[in-house]
Amino acid sequence: xxxxxxxxxxxxxxxxxxxxCSCGSSKNxxxxxxxxxxxxxKKLGIKVTKNDYRYLYAExxxxxxxxxxxxxxxxxxxxxxxxxxxxQKRVYGRKLKRNSADMLKYNCRKIRRGNLEEGDLVFxxxxxxxxxxxNHVGIYLKNGSFVHTSTSRGVMVSSLSEPYYLRSxxxxxxxx
Numbered sequence: 001x002x003x004x005x006x007x008x009x010x011x012x013x014x015x016x017x018x019x020x021c022s023c024g025s026s027k028n029x030x031x032x033x034x035x036x037x038x039x040x041x042k043k044l045g046i047k048v049t050k051n052d053y054r055y056l057y058a059e060x061x062x063x064x065x066x067x068x069x070x071x072x073x074x075x076x077x078x079x080x081x082x083x084x085x086x087x088q089k090r091v092y093g094r095k096l097k098r099n100s101a102d103m104l105k106y107n108c109r110k111i112r113r114g115n116l117e118e119g120d121l122v123f124x125x126x127x128x129x130x131x132x133x134x135n136h137v138g139i140y141l142k143n144g145s146f147v148h149t150s151t152s153r154g155v156m157v158s159s160l161s162e163p164y165y166l167r168s169x170x171x172x173x174x175x176x
Contacts, residue, residue, distance in 0.1 A: 034058040044157050046145045053118055056091050060139070060147040063087075063155040080149045084121060084137050087147075092119065094175055100137035108173030113160065116140045121173040122148075124165060134170050 034040075035058055040048040043061040048054065069077025073086060081099045088094045096107045104110075104123050111120065118141060123134035138148030144160045158165060 035061065044141070044145075044147070046141060046143065046157060052142065053091075056087070056119055056139075057141070059087050059091050060141070060155075060157075063147075064157075065154050066149075067154040068149050068151045078149055078155065080137050083149045083155060084139055087139055088119075088175070092175075096175070100134040103137055104134055104171070104173050107175055109176055111172040111174050113169070113172055116172045117174070118142055119175075121175065122146050122160065123170040123173060124168040125170055126168050132170060136168070140172065 034054050035043070037048040037050055037052070037054065040054065040057045040061050043064055044057060048057050063075065063078070063083060066075050066083075067077050068079060070079050071082070072078045073082035078086070081097075081103065084100075084103065085096045085098060088096050094107075097103050097105075100123060103121060108121055116122070120140040122138045122140050124136040124138075125131055125134055126136045129135060136148070138146040138158070140146045141157065145157050146160060147155065147157050149155050150158070160166070160169070
């Protein structure tokens with residue numbers, strides 16, 4: 001009987017140790033392989049702090065400069081909805097529709113520009129077409145900055161206050 005009690009007691013102690021080791025470390029787990037806030041700030045051109053969700057910024061930074069390729073979804077070339085889909089899947093584990101109009105329609109609830117939070121989507125209508133149907137999407141970072149794929153410069157960070165994005169703005173989207 002004492003042998004069984006010692007075994008059970010050891011098992012309970014091991015389980016408690018495993019629980020204690022795993023609690024609180026999951027957030028730090030993703031930080032181990034990510035660049036410092038200073039490195040990310042330099043790469044993205046915005047100030048990244050220790051309070052930001054560094055995994056989002058690290059994933060975005062990995063794609064900076066990747067060229068635009070319509071229908072692409074690799075680092076050899078990616079379009080805006082492909083880029084957003086990949087980042088959302090890797091960072092948040094969310095599977096989104098593959099084009100910007102469907103992302104807004106099926107995956108998001110609309111939010112105002114002033115209510116945007118890190119990781120929200122930003123939708124635009126660039127060029128001609130129906131004004132309320134987006135054909136461009138990016139991921140909001142902070143302080144009016146968002147990451148997206150430009151046809152001329154590839155994956156980059158831009159500001160919502162640039163005249164081009166002010167004119168083509170449709171809405172923000174919070175993923176449901």
